[in-house]
Amino acid sequence: MNRPDLSVEIAGIKLRNPVMTASGTFGYGEEFAEYVDLEQIGAIITKGLSLKPKAGNPTPRIQETTGGMLNAIGLQNVGIDAFLEKKVPFLRTVSTPAIVNFFGNTVEEYAELAERLDKIPEVAGMEINISCPNVKHGGIVFGTEPKAAYSVVKAVREATIKPVIVKLSPNVTDIVEMAWACADAEADALSLINTLTGMAIDLKTRRPILANVTGGLSGPAVKPVALRMVWQVAKAVKIPVIGIGGIMTGTDALEFMLAGATAVQVGTANFLDPAASERIAREMEQYLVESGISDVKELIGALQV
Amino acid sequence: MQFRATIISNQEVSPGYFRMRITAPPELAGAQPGQFVMVRVRDAIDPLLRRPFGIFDVGTVLSEYPGCSSATYLELLYKVVGKGTEALSTYHHGDHVDIIAPLGTGFDLGAPEEEKILVGGGIGIAPLYYLAKSLVERSRVRFFLGGRTRDDILCVTEFERLGVETYVATDDGTLGDRGLVTEVMERHIREDGRKKTIYACGPMPMLKAVAEIARQTGTHCQVSLEAYMACGMGACLGCVVKGKDHADETPDYRCVCKDGPVFAFDQLMWV
Numbered sequence: 282m283n284r285p286d287l288s289v290e291i292a293g294i295k296l297r298n299p300v301m302t303a304s305g306t307f308g309y310g311e312e313f314a315e316y317v318d319l320e321q322i323g324a325i326i327t328k329g330l331s332l333k334p335k336a337g338n339p340t341p342r343i344q345e346t347t348g349g350m351l352n353a354i355g356l357q358n359v360g361i362d363a364f365l366e367k368k369v370p371f372l373r374t375v376s377t378p379a380i381v382n383f384f385g386n387t388v389e390e391y392a393e394l395a396e397r398l399d400k401i402p403e404v405a406g407m408e409i410n411i412s413c414p415n416v417k418h419g420g421i422v423f424g425t426e427p428k429a430a431y432s433v434v435k436a437v438r439e440a441t442i443k444p445v446i447v448k449l450s451p452n453v454t455d456i457v458e459m460a461w462a463c464a465d466a467e468a469d470a471l472s473l474i475n476t477l478t479g480m481a482i483d484l485k486t487r488r489p490i491l492a493n494v495t496g497g498l499s500g501p502a503v504k505p506v507a508l509r510m511v512w513q514v515a516k517a518v519k520i521p522v523i524g525i526g527g528i529m530t531g532t533d534a535l536e537f538m539l540a541g542a543t544a545v546q547v548g549t550a551n552f553l554d555p556a557a558s559e560r561i562a563r564e565m566e567q568y569l570v571e572s573g574i575s576d577v578k579e580l581i582g583a584l585q586v
Numbered sequence: 587m588q589f590r591a592t593i594i595s596n597q598e599v600s601p602g603y604f605r606m607r608i609t610a611p612p613e614l615a616g617a618q619p620g621q622f623v624m625v626r627v628r629d630a631i632d633p634l635l636r637r638p639f640g641i642f643d644v645g646t647v648l649s650e651y652p653g654c655s656s657a658t659y660l661e662l663l664y665k666v667v668g669k670g671t672e673a674l675s676t677y678h679h680g681d682h683v684d685i686i687a688p689l690g691t692g693f694d695l696g697a698p699e700e701e702k703i704l705v706g707g708g709i710g711i712a713p714l715y716y717l718a719k720s721l722v723e724r725s726r727v728r729f730f731l732g733g734r735t736r737d738d739i740l741c742v743t744e745f746e747r748l749g750v751e752t753y754v755a756t757d758d759g760t761l762g763d764r765g766l767v768t769e770v771m772e773r774h775i776r777e778d779g780r781k782k783t784i785y786a787c788g789p790m791p792m793l794k795a796v797a798e799i800a801r802q803t804g805t806h807c808q809v810s811l812e813a814y815m816a817c818g819m820g821a822c823l824g825c826v827v828k829g830k831d832h833a834d835e836t837p838d839y840r841c842v843c844k845d846g847p848v849f850a851f852d853q854l855m856w857v
């Protein structure tokens with residue numbers, strides 16, 4: 282049998298396979314280059330970017346929990362100027378598409394970032410993180426309010442012709458309603474899930490372990506929640522969905538595709554196995570070979586309920 | 587680099603403290619003192635994250651048989667504090683662990699003519715042995731070793747065998763001087779005006795005291811820090827500490843895993 286076709290397409294971005302690296306878990310690609318062949322993965326999604334450099338939260342910022350980890354990094358990043366100057370040159374050296382994840386404090390900031398990134402040829406697409414508080418509107422998180430999400434996505438849409446992926450927060454009552462709002466604002470694709478808000482407590486000191494008190498849960502522990510949300514959203518919208526949450530193996534990734542994902546992102550797994558993304562793509566291919574499936578796209582949404 | 591290591595030995599050297607020798611690729615013999623390794627304790631999701639450990643020693647044993655290749659080893663010295671180190675302590679000769687090494691920025695060996703003062707608190711001596719080994723051929727080295735009680739004082743003979751002058755202090759006086767190791771060190775620093783460099787690793791209160799002595803006496807000082815880590819390669823930003831110029835509007839966070847774990851004391855914010 283010929284090698285199975287693993288390629289997929291997200292809003293015009295051609296991926297050699299469906300495995301991307303999740304924002305915030307893979308730096309700017311460069312950090313992992315020694316451990317993983319970047320030419321063997323679908324896409325690189327870079328650390329969440331803002332207009333100005335962002336300090337992030339006090340420490341401790343991370344804590345392992347059963348089957349997962351909490352993080353409250355606080356979106357520390359170098360800011361767009363340093364990103365363009367210091368991080369983009371490396372991305373130019375790899376043929377794998379780079380997708381830039383970003384966030385803002387106001388609708389205007391999101392639009393300005395999109396406008397600036399629109400001009401950068403190395404940027405294949407944008408992933409907008411809407412799990413951030415809107416400072417102009419009492420700090421309500423954009424991604425928990427359909428109208429706010431709509432306005433952010435609309436503003437970004439008007440600022441760029443590049444593909445726009447909206448990354449959804451799972452910390453909502455109705456994920457489908459959020460997905461509809463983003464699709465209405467002409468997002469090209471949706472990615473989910475971002476981390477689930479959680480906390481960890483130290484009995485000895487009777488204090489929260491994270492300095493920020495709460496943090497975002499990721500890793501294998503969130504996978505069932507992520508699968509459920511991807512399944513609900515993929516049924517409800519026509520645009521492609523990217524599945525994220527606790528993917529550690531090719532099997533995990535394929536389950537997300539059955540649930541309706543066109544592609545997946547690997548996050549926490551990069552920390553324990555820096556070559557996880559490459560390995561997962563290989564494991565997917567192996568499954569297709571063993572099952573006699575010639576094209577991975579056959580599995581998208583093939584779940585039988 | 588990432589490699590699968592075979593455990594050669596794993597011995598309890600004092601109650602709750604283990605010294606583990608594992609195989610390593612030859613390139614690792616070039617590791618800088620003060621660099622560290624990330625150990626995947628089990629090929630499973632619990633414990634989920636890798637655990638960071640200092641390089642206690644690394645070296646190459648020449649084969650006794652002509653024509654046979656020599657073998658590089660890596661040694662870790664660790665204290666059992668939780669589930670990762672607990673699991674490590676159960677491993678025997680022939681078991682395997684997955685390692686990423688060497689990571690981070692290690693100690694600057696400095697000018698040979700300067701005397702080197704090493705200060706270790708408890709398990710904080712881990713990165714100091716390989717450092718002492720690298721320094722002792724070029725410089726005078728004195729080593730100050732502190733702990734709560736005699737069981738926390740490890741590997742004194744190993745240091746002495748290198749030709750390092752070793753001083754011990756315990757909080758309860760069960761070994762060496764009674765009191766804080768930093769006080770013993772301070773007396774030696776002040777006894778003559780010659781230029782010295784201090785290298786310190788241990789709990790935060792000890793490092794703060796060392797940094798204060800270094801500041802007062804105008805002595806060069808490098809400290810090795812610990813932080814909770816997820817990636818070990820500068821990607822997650824979980825391990826940061828505040829650099830000397832840190833302010834809320836102009837953040838100056840340094841990654842312990844990449845910019846450190848060793849820092850010149852005057853590069854950090856100590857408050």
Ligand SMILES: Cc1cc2nc3c(=O)[nH]c(=O)nc-3n(C[C@H](O)[C@H](O)[C@H](O)COP(=O)(O)OP(=O)(O)OC[C@H]3O[C@@H](n4cnc5c(N)ncnc54)[C@H](O)[C@@H]3O)c2cc1C
Binds near residue numbers: 622637662668709
């Ligand atoms: C650069 C570096 C070098 C280190 N070198 C050594 C060494 O040579 N020998 C050694 O014994 N230990 C060393 N440590 C500390 C070691 O990494 C932790 O003790 C270990 O990760 C604990 O794992 P655990 O699963 O046993 O404990 P857990 O169950 O994870 O935690 C038990 C306790 O240990 C604390 N702890 C967990 N992780 C860390 C950490 N990374 N740093 C400090 N405290 C932690 C927790 O807060 C908790 O109180 C080093 C740490 C760093 C950052």
Ligand SMILES: Cc1cc2nc3c(=O)[nH]c(=O)nc-3n(C[C@H](O)[C@H](O)[C@H](O)COP(=O)(O)O)c2cc1C
Binds near residue numbers: 382476500527550
């Ligand atoms: C340390 C850390 C930092 C993260 N930073 C970001 C970020 O900057 N922007 C973002 O959209 N998501 C961020 N995430 C969320 C991940 O991209 C991903 O959505 C989440 O971790 C779930 O996937 P996983 O279970 O595979 O890790 C971060 C996650 C972790 C663990």
Ligand code: FES
Binds near residue numbers: 818824825843
């Ligand atoms: S441990 Fe991830 S950045 Fe240092």
